[in-house]
Amino acid sequence: MHDYLDDARNQDVLISVNGDLKKRGEAVVSVFDSGYLLGDGVWEGLRVMNGGVAFLPEHFKRLYAGAKTIDMDIGLGREELTGRLMDCLKANGMRDGVHIRLMVTRGIKKTPYQGPRFTIGKATIVIIPEFKMPVPSVIDQGVSLFTVHVRRTGPAEQDQKLNSHSKLNCIMACIQADKAGADEALMLDPAGFVATCNSTHFFIVRDGEVWTSPPEYCLGGITRGNIIQVCREAGIPVFEKRFSLFDVYSADEAFITGTFAGVTPVREVDGRVIEHKDGPISRRVRELYKALQARSLTPIV
Missing domain, CATH: 3.30.470.10 (Aminotransferase class 4, branched-chain amino acid transferase, N-terminal domain)
Structure with a gap:
């Protein structure tokens, strides 16, 4: 990523x-x-x-x-x-x-x-x-994710909406994913539902719907919010909801988002190959996001 x-x-x-x-x-x-x-x-x-x-x-x-x-x-x-x-x-x-x-x-x-x-x-x-x-081949190849044992904390521990310099929780997750040979860590919330990745946000596509986790256990991502916005504006059903690895492994498409690379396809999670790497909805969302990004610019003056 x-x-x-x-x-x-x-x-x-x-x-x-x-x-x-x-x-x-x-x-x-x-x-x-x-x-x-x-x-x-x-x-x-x-x-x-x-x-x-x-x-x-x-x-x-x-x-x-x-x-x-x-x-x-x-x-x-x-x-x-x-x-x-x-x-x-x-x-x-x-x-x-x-x-x-x-x-x-x-x-x-x-x-x-x-x-x-x-x-x-x-x-x-x-x-x-x-x-x-970004390296262009990352988009072409997609990234691999590994579900780590390190959990995302809630507001009672350290509110994940706080974009602080203290990132040891995510670093530990990143280390475990690296050791497993994956590109990024997929992190769960304390109840075992999918939360987010160690440095990006995670989305899946099922039956034409885009799903991402609710905001309680993830950073208030700027790109994440913009993806939700462009989906709604384009009439693509998008939901912030709890879902499990069962839903991930059998997803039609999956992608991660972030400021640096925008929308990046996921090719596999825990060794399970995602059915459509960079499928039609992922590609459409990427183009919609790029168009919104181009309209958002504060000129350098």
Whole structure:
């Protein structure tokens, strides 16, 4: 899902660290930074295409909601943060085929300790833009998933709607899938129903209907929400519902979604071959999403 084509230009990109543009090898943060010490922060992945940033208001809405949830002051308003993002892109001459990791942590600690009261100074804001395009063969071949024992937690443990730097739960799932020879981990909720993947969202197609899990145990994915939107607008039946591996193994089609690669077909789950790899509904959903993405662009100015 996240395999990308190497691009030599990335060796010379400028990275924004608290508004200062640094060369790749000089872009550093303190070992006392809250993100490094504790995973204390929130982040967004954004796509740049055709001279604009896709779904920027939606990504910023999630970013600021996450910051408020952890009681963190980003220190910049949305217009100011947009300006900083645009300045970084313009300094790099970036207008297409770019993926951005925008990260905000609580800032520098005066000593390694969890308590926010030990934070000194403002939030740390890092913007890493890279020329990055998905490997085309991934769409052609589809991806394989492996159902892992690591479960998605609920709001009582750590709310999955929070796009935090603390991703150890998903990393453990990713490791298990890697060890099993799969491309991505399929994760279940505490009751054993399908929840999501370790870094993407999961959809199946059965009898002309598109199914995805309810939102309680998965990130509020921007791409996930847009897939639901385009299905509804196109008259494709789409449901957020609980379903089990029984429904997955016998699905007509399956695909995963994310900001980086959009819609990617699934060819097998736990060794069970999906009947139609990149079937007609998956292809239609991909094209509908691409059209919506093209209409969503905030121009780089």
